Amino acid sequence: MKFSRQTTLRSQATVTGVGVHSGLPVNLTVGPAPVDAGFIFVRSGLEGRDREVQATAESVIATEFATVLGDREGPLVSTAEHVLAALRGMGVDNATIEIDGPEVPIMDGSAAAFVAAIDQAGILTQFGSRRFLQILKPVQVVMGDSFGELRPYAAGFRAEIEIDFTNPVIGRQNYSLDLTPERFRREICRARTFGCMNDVARLWSAGFALGSSFENTVVFDETRLLNAEGLRYNDECVRHKVLDVIGDLALAGLPLLGAYRSVRGGHKLNHAVLTALLADRSAWRVIEAETARRSRVYAEAGSGMVGGMIAPAYGPDVS
Structure with a gap:
């Protein structure tokens, strides 16, 4: 384990696949976020406005078939665990995850596509001390x-x-x-x-x-x-x-x-x-x-x- 400063992504990278439950196409883009931001999902494609949800335990509203995040208005994103595993596993502290559908794309069922997206975007060291x-x-x-x-x-x-x-x-x-x-x-x-x-x-x-x-x-x-x-x-x-x-x-x-x-x-x-x-x-x-x-x-x-x-x-x- 490296004890160092916080990290984010240098640029954006997009993956496209289908939702495991809906079977519908969905685009997901990982990108930079400020120091101490953590992981933030931004759900687009909704009527009127984008909605954001912080990827924290308090935002979990269901765990039956996958980890589902949401807010008072209801669920925002399902099957969040694979992209979150890729970010945490690769040592990223802060990132935005923009998604235009209700599910993170299942890709090949693993986190490999999200690791490839992180590699494409690059990892940038930030000034904040890692916590x-x-x-x-x-x-x-x-x-x-x-x-x-x-x-x-x-x-x-x-x-x-x-x-x-x-x-x-x-x-x-x-x-x-x-x-x-x-x-x-x-x-x-x-x-x-x-x-x-x-x-x-x-x-x-x-x-x-x-x-x-x-x-x-x-x-x-x-x-x-x-x-x-x-x-x-x-x-x-x-x-x-x-x-x-x-x-x-x-x-x-x-x-x-x-x-x-x-x-x-x-x-x-x-x-x-x-x-x-x-x-x-x-x-x-x-x-x-x-x-x-x-x-x-x-x-x-x-x-x-x-x-x-x-x-x-x-x-x-x-x-």
């Missing part, structure tokens, strides 16, 4: 057989994700990642969304997932993978869950200094854990880059101190 949301104590949420936890971790952001599907082709998978732009690009950004054929058929019949296809979704039946080209990674499903976690937790508004572990999680669990964290003012604080750098040095030296507080000596818990 972090540092987790000071563990926060846990249990939802049925799903479990999620954010805990202190001074070295940056770490994801420890486990999935366990009854579908035998997917089964149980786990993946751990200490987030850097290099690792996000190499290991995570190309992992595609996935589903089982009976679920896809059910969504189609209900009028959802009309833009879903083998070009943007990894699809399994009870015995095999149905995509002719195969998987991009042997554990592509759990890697995509890591991608979703990075995008969902970008709604903290700042990069996290902490570790997130989830078992059988999804958008709803990710949002619930983040909301629980933010609701407990004793569980976090905002720090600037220099303080974060000192915290990392203390942790690496084995002092057990995080920002002047005793920190539990947690290690990865992946089975």
Whole structure:
């Protein structure tokens, strides 16, 4: 993790695709934003005026099939997690995301197209010091057989994700990642969304997932993978869950200094854990880059101190 100044995009870049639920064409443009702006969605194509929504946990109004952001007037943008994952994963702090439809385009089901757009636009260092949301104590949420936890971790952001599907082709998978732009690009950004054929058929019949296809979704039946080209990674499903976690937790508004572990999680669990964290003012604080750098040095030296507080000596818990 680099402890430095904030970043934004140098210029604009546009991607065009279809919405995964509507199947309709949509254009999305990422571009620069001022220091401390965070990620701002600008929805155009509405009657009368454009509308803006800050990409924060408070703006989440639904998590059933994807992360949906909105305001008092209703939903503005759905499936926000993939473009947010690309921005956070590539180390961008501030950006505008202009979109002319109700859904972020699904592209190939991964964040690769958004990473390419970031590369095209370029990343610009700004004068503001980078700020972090540092987790000071563990926060846990249990939802049925799903479990999620954010805990202190001074070295940056770490994801420890486990999935366990009854579908035998997917089964149980786990993946751990200490987030850097290099690792996000190499290991995570190309992992595609996935589903089982009976679920896809059910969504189609209900009028959802009309833009879903083998070009943007990894699809399994009870015995095999149905995509002719195969998987991009042997554990592509759990890697995509890591991608979703990075995008969902970008709604903290700042990069996290902490570790997130989830078992059988999804958008709803990710949002619930983040909301629980933010609701407990004793569980976090905002720090600037220099303080974060000192915290990392203390942790690496084995002092057990995080920002002047005793920190539990947690290690990865992946089975």
